[in-house]
Amino acid sequence: MLHVVIVTVIGIVLGLAIGLIVKFFGVKPNVLAERLGELMPGANCGGCGFAGCADYANAMAAGKAKPGMCPSQSSESLQQVCEALGVASEERVPMTAVVCCSGDDDHASRRAFYNGVNDCVNAMIVAGGAKGCVFGCLGLGTCARACPFGAIEILPNHIAKVHAELCRACGKCVSVCPRKVIKLVPKAAPVHVFCNSPEKFPVKKKVCTGACIGCRKCDKAAPGQIVMNGFLAAVNYDNPPSAALAAVCPAKCLRVAQGHSADEAPAAVDGGQRQA
Amino acid sequence: MTTKANKFYGGVHPHEGKLSRRDAILAAPLQPLYTVPLQMHIGAPAKAVVAKGDKVLRGQVLGEAGGFVSAPVHSPTSGTVREVTTCLGVNGAQLPALVIESDGEDTECEPMPAIADWENADPKTLLKRIADAGIVGMGGAAFPTAVKLSPPPGREVDTLILNGVECEPCLTADHRLMLESPHQVVSGALIVGRILGVKRIVIAIEANKQDAIGLMREAVSGTPVDVMELRVRYPQGAEKQLIYAVTGRVVPSGKLPMDVRCVVMNVASAAACGDAVCNGRPLYERITTVTGTPLVNPRNYKFRIGTLYSTALELCGGVKEGVEVAKVISGGPMMGFSVYSLDIPVMKNTSGILLLSDEELRQFSPSACIRCGHCNDACPMELQPGILSVQIEHQKFDLAEKWHVMDCIECGCCAYICPAGRPLVQHMRRAKAVVIAARKAASAAAQGAKK
Numbered sequence: 004m005l006h007v008v009i010v011t012v013i014g015i016v017l018g019l020a021i022g023l024i025v026k027f028f029g030v031k032p033n034v035l036a037e038r039l040g041e042l043m044p045g046a047n048c049g050g051c052g053f054a055g056c057a058d059y060a061n062a063m064a065a066g067k068a069k070p071g072m073c074p075s076q077s078s079e080s081l082q083q084v085c086e087a088l089g090v091a092s093e094e095r096v097p098m099t100a101v102v103c104c105s106g107d108d109d110h111a112s113r114r115a116f117y118n119g120v121n122d123c124v125n126a127m128i129v130a131g132g133a134k135g136c137v138f139g140c141l142g143l144g145t146c147a148r149a150c151p152f153g154a155i156e157i158l159p160n161h162i163a164k165v166h167a168e169l170c171r172a173c174g175k176c177v178s179v180c181p182r183k184v185i186k187l188v189p190k191a192a193p194v195h196v197f198c199n200s201p202e203k204f205p206v207k208k209k210v211c212t213g214a215c216i217g218c219r220k221c222d223k224a225a226p227g228q229i230v231m232n233g234f235l236a237a238v239n240y241d242n243p244p245s246a247a248l249a250a251v252c253p254a255k256c257l258r259v260a261q262g263h264s265a266d267e268a269p270a271a272v273d274g275g276q277r278q279a
Numbered sequence: 280m281t282t283k284a285n286k287f288y289g290g291v292h293p294h295e296g297k298l299s300r301r302d303a304i305l306a307a308p309l310q311p312l313y314t315v316p317l318q319m320h321i322g323a324p325a326k327a328v329v330a331k332g333d334k335v336l337r338g339q340v341l342g343e344a345g346g347f348v349s350a351p352v353h354s355p356t357s358g359t360v361r362e363v364t365t366c367l368g369v370n371g372a373q374l375p376a377l378v379i380e381s382d383g384e385d386t387e388c389e390p391m392p393a394i395a396d397w398e399n400a401d402p403k404t405l406l407k408r409i410a411d412a413g414i415v416g417m418g419g420a421a422f423p424t425a426v427k428l429s430p431p432p433g434r435e436v437d438t439l440i441l442n443g444v445e446c447e448p449c450l451t452a453d454h455r456l457m458l459e460s461p462h463q464v465v466s467g468a469l470i471v472g473r474i475l476g477v478k479r480i481v482i483a484i485e486a487n488k489q490d491a492i493g494l495m496r497e498a499v500s501g502t503p504v505d506v507m508e509l510r511v512r513y514p515q516g517a518e519k520q521l522i523y524a525v526t527g528r529v530v531p532s533g534k535l536p537m538d539v540r541c542v543v544m545n546v547a548s549a550a551a552c553g554d555a556v557c558n559g560r561p562l563y564e565r566i567t568t569v570t571g572t573p574l575v576n577p578r579n580y581k582f583r584i585g586t587l588y589s590t591a592l593e594l595c596g597g598v599k600e601g602v603e604v605a606k607v608i609s610g611g612p613m614m615g616f617s618v619y620s621l622d623i624p625v626m627k628n629t630s631g632i633l634l635l636s637d638e639e640l641r642q643f644s645p646s647a648c649i650r651c652g653h654c655n656d657a658c659p660m661e662l663q664p665g666i667l668s669v670q671i672e673h674q675k676f677d678l679a680e681k682w683h684v685m686d687c688i689e690c691g692c693c694a695y696i697c698p699a700g701r702p703l704v705q706h707m708r709r710a711k712a713v714v715i716a717a718r719k720a721a722s723a724a725a726q727g728a729k730k
Contacts, residue, residue: 114619114620115371115617115619116619118642118643119702119705120645120702120705120706120709122709124709125705125706125708125709128705128708128709128712129371129705130370130371130372130616130619131371131372
């Protein structure tokens with residue numbers, strides 16, 4: 004009987020002690036920061052410039068950062084963040100990354116056999132990579148391993164492909180690509196120029212059959228919607244042309260980005276290493 | 280005065296494969312065309328002083344030194360400048376180049392006056408001659424020799440080491456040079472010794488070249504030059520290892536041979552210096568080993584600079600029938616560069632052209648590090664290549680820098696010995712490139728902050 008009383012008394016005393024300690028020393032939860040943290044994408048990609056999603060959410064809650072710095076956020080979640088903070092929401096253009104190159108194994112020539120470390124940055128150190136074109140995608144998957152969302156696939160014929168549905172436009176691939184062949188573009192733009200080589204046509208022709216030949220047909224068909232950078236056409240993303248313009252390109256270089264259907268889920272990256 | 284050589288840490292002893300060691304040096308026949316790159320050295324490219332259509336003579340200056348660390352380029356034969364163009368370099372880069380169309384006469388231009396009395400000549404005159412002759416390190420690095428021989432004021436050099444080690448497997452160019460022109464090497468050594476004002480000159484030769492050791496010992500008798508026999512170990516020809524083997528001095532991390540009062544020079548560069556001073560002839564030809572089991576006749580050739588690799592292989596009888604060539608390597612098998620085109624010209628630092636057959640070449644598929652530690656035993660710089668490669672795989676470049684990746688000399692011993700077939704040297708190269716870029720960015724930022 005006595006032991007029951009002793010345990011009960013100890014329980015009551017400790018319970019009161021815990022209650023009092025929480026009352027006087029407890030950390031008040033920052034409801035706003037928690038709510039904002041829930042709304043963030045949670046990929047910790049670092050695109051906002053903070054150490055991670057929680058860090059950015061805390062900074063916003065403390066009034067030290069503005070909403071809209073997260074490049075990976077969808078417009079709905081940005082709207083919710085603005086509502087939670089009680090500020091007017093801004094309209095944002097959804098972006099996506101595009102690999103501006105047609106140089107897969109069917110189109111681009113190879114000048115060497117590369118059997119070093121399976122990584123584009125390493126390949127660049129050895130004579131600038133094995134592909135004939137020095138501006139195109141090397142297809143060794145540095146971008147795919149850097150992507151926190153698993154949106155980049157290296158196709159079996161050695162070229163990177165961005166799955167727009169999964170891409171959150173954080174820009175990590177753009178910063179790691181040693182060839183600077185990945186660009187962030189508005190998701191709504193239907194066609195892109197899949198070539199990155201500013202060289203003259205005879206030079207390009209030797210190394211890639213998919214290159215932009217600089218014929219200016221697209222520029223003439225849709226003035227103002229295409230910008231010519233020397234011998235390379237580029238879409239003017241402030242005023243993008245319609246998908247129909249792709250038909251005028253004789254090199255099949257201006258074309259619609261390949262869509263991503265449900266049965267076309269990204270396969271494992273070459274090497275199987277994908278860092279979360 | 281011959282002291283016993285020291286044993287440096289690590290290293291390996293690959294199969295020597297010196298097929299052409301008994302073949303005398305042949306003079307390559309005159310070619311109709313020579314592609315002469317204007318950048319065959321570390322530093323600024325030479326500035327072309329001739330234009331398309333100009334007539335040039337053998338030994339005439341085609342390009343002047345384009346800066347302090349640079350070297351002039353001379354015409355390999357007489358003829359016309361057919362084109363000012365670019366050509367492919369060994370590392371895949373496009374180099375500025377001139378194409379010289381030979382007139383078949385091979386007329387020599389007025390040579391620079393020979394300095395016959397070099398024993399009493401002013402060291403500055405000798406140094407100027409070496410700079411004008413366009414001599415660079417002919418062992419492979421192609422660092423302009425005149426720059427190497429001008430220590431900053433206050434720096435004292437007491438030992439000159441001539442590198443006749445030729446520890447790279449397959450190559451025999453330096454070996455043949457020492458056998459056929461020992462006196463030229465010795466006079467080059469004495470000239471360079473006079474420029475530097477050194478107390479001791481040592482010609483270091485590995486024990487697998489006994490004939491060369493004997494001949495060089497005869498050649499140096501009566502001069503203050505020593506010949507030292509070293510054990511056979513790769514990479515003994517690397518500066519830091521050679522200095523330790525000969526003098527016992529250790530070059531500290533991040534320092535140069537000059538910091539331990541040494542200068543190391545290849546025997547071929549020394550012979551070129553001798554030629555430039557005694558005969559007034561600039562550097563427009565060099566001895567190159569063309570070798571490999573797929574070749575019909577592996578040979579040592581004296582090529583004019585600008586001879587294409589394809590021509591060099593033709594001169595050696597081409598490839599044996601039924602043999603598949605898997606790789607063409609510029610340099611030796613350990614440190615050479617695999618090239619993908621034969622339109623590369625022989626340059627001042629081309630010590631060898633090596634062919635590997637399909638059977639000899641093993642393509643590795645790398646697996647995970649098994650922590651066996653063989654690479655730690657082999658690394659002559661006493662690094663831990665296995666651990667470094669794992670760090671670099673995870674892109675921890677700052678950590679790799681702390682583990683002294685910058686001391687790596689890319690000798691390839693670790694990759695040679697690795698049972699997991701890991702591309703260790705490639706990892707080191709990447710980390711070095713990243714660290715150098717980060718240091719440059721940091722110093723640029725520091726300068727920007729000062730302004």
